[in-house]
Amino acid sequence: MHLILFIVFAGFCLAGAINLLLQSHPINSALSLIVVMTSLAVLYLMLGAEFLAAAQVIVYAGAIMVLFTFVIMLLNAGREDRTLGSRAAGRVGFPAVVAVLAVIATMILHAHGLGVARLSDGITTTEELSAVLFTKLLLPFEVTSVLILIAILGAVALASRGNGDQERTGGR
Amino acid sequence: MNSFLMQEVPLSWYLLLSAALFSLGVVGFLIKRNLITVFMSIELMLNGVNLSFVTFAHQWHAVKGQIFVFFVMLVAAAEAAVGLAIIIAIFRARATLAVDRIDLMKL
Numbered sequence: 001m002h003l004i005l006f007i008v009f010a011g012f013c014l015a016g017a018i019n020l021l022l023q024s025h026p027i028n029s030a031l032s033l034i035v036v037m038t039s040l041a042v043l044y045l046m047l048g049a050e051f052l053a054a055a056q057v058i059v060y061a062g063a064i065m066v067l068f069t070f071v072i073m074l075l076n077a078g079r080e081d082r083t084l085g086s087r088a089a090g091r092v093g094f095p096a097v098v099a100v101l102a103v104i105a106t107m108i109l110h111a112h113g114l115g116v117a118r119l120s121d122g123i124t125t126t127e128e129l130s131a132v133l134f135t136k137l138l139l140p141f142e143v144t145s146v147l148i149l150i151a152i153l154g155a156v157a158l159a160s161r162g163n164g165d166q167e168r169t170g171g172r
Numbered sequence: 173m174n175s176f177l178m179q180e181v182p183l184s185w186y187l188l189l190s191a192a193l194f195s196l197g198v199v200g201f202l203i204k205r206n207l208i209t210v211f212m213s214i215e216l217m218l219n220g221v222n223l224s225f226v227t228f229a230h231q232w233h234a235v236k237g238q239i240f241v242f243f244v245m246l247v248a249a250a251e252a253a254v255g256l257a258i259i260i261a262i263f264r265a266r267a268t269l270a271v272d273r274i275d276l277m278k279l
Contacts, residue, residue, distance in 0.1 A: 006181045010189050017196040017216060026208045033212050036193070040219055047186070047230045049238050052222075059245050064215065064252045071256045072208055075263050089202040097202075101195040108187045115231050116180040124229070124238060132235045133242070144246045151250035158257035 002119045005046060012039040026077045030068050037061040048123040186227040193220030207259055207269045211252075218248050 016035035023029045041056040108114075133141055197220060200213030222241045229237025263269060 002179045002181050006185065010185070013189060014192060014196075017193055017200075020209075020212065020216065021196065021200050021203065026206050026212075029204075029209050029212055033216065036216065037219060040223060043186070043189075043223065044226050046181075047226050049226050049229065049241075052226060052238055052241055055242065055245055059249055060215075060219070064249055067252055067256055068208065068212060071259060075208075075260065075269065077206065077208060077269050093202045094199070097195050097198050100198075101191055104191045105188060108184050108191065111184065114183045114187075116182050117186070117230060118180045121230070124235060128235055129238060129242075133239055137239060140243065144243060148246065148250050151253050155253040155257040158254070158261050161261070 002046060002117065005042065009039040009042045009046075012036075013043070024079045026072045027069065030065060030072060033068075034061050034065045037065065045123075046119070047117055048121055050123045051126040051129050183227050183231055187224060190220045190223040190227065193217075193223065196220075205271055207262070207271055207274070210271060211255055211259065215248065215252070218244060 013036050016032040016039070019032040020029045020036070023032065037056060037060045041053045041061065044056055045053040194217050197213045197215075197217030200216060201210055204210050204213060222244055225237045225241045225244070229235070229241075259269070262274060266274060268274065
């Protein structure tokens with residue numbers, strides 16, 4: 001069961017990621033990224049991370065991707081025109097990506113002591129997670145709430161400033 | 173039924189999937205020409221790394237790996253909000269989303 005689930009959802013993940021690269025319209029890329037994130041949530045659940053699986057669906061596949069699709073539709077982003085891209089990307093980037101992937105893959109395949117995952121392994125409950133998060137890591141948690149607040153203020157300031165300029169020039 | 177539950181998947185497969193997702197994200201960052209799609213490739217890379225964290229949290233039975241993923245998600249949410257606001261501002265100023273035409277800082 002675990003093997004079948006892993007193969008199915010890992011296949012969904014890779015297919016979605018490859019489809020993201022192949023699609024020329026941003027909205028198709030965004031939809032395939034939602035497929036990737038939702039199948040990753042299933043993989044998290046299979047690894048026993050129930051809270052993260054829920055958070056992945058709510059925060060990533062829900063909030064962030066809705067924001068993306070909203071902006072794509074707001075800006076009416078059309079098909080991207082294919083250009084050759086920068087020369088540095090072709091000459092240095094792709095060989096570097098292949099090399100890094102090869103090094104990581106050989107390191108993983110030769111690593112000793114990596115265990116196996118079973119469905120009977122049991123899950124990390126949200127209670128265990130929150131016990132650590134709200135005792136030992138309370139300060140980082142509060143700092144991130146300040147970060148989110150600053151991000152909201154920054155987003156509002158960035159997105160509304162252009163509008164104000166437009167109104168001013170339009171008024172004159 | 174019991175043999176179904178006892179079926180096992182090596183954790184190295186999860187790590188390989190994570191490495192593959194990260195590499196696909198880097199390739200997308202290099203070949204995509206649309207600003208929003210480039211930004212989505214960055215999210216793909218973050219997700220690949222998150223899968224690594226969850227896998228190692230399972231390997232060492234550690235809760236802190238999962239908490240790190242939680243923080244990565246929070247920072248990614250903040251990053252997406254600010255990044256998309258910047259994209260909207262750029263689109264207002266230059267009326268394009270093609271990265272080739274947003275080259276004021278190019279040498």
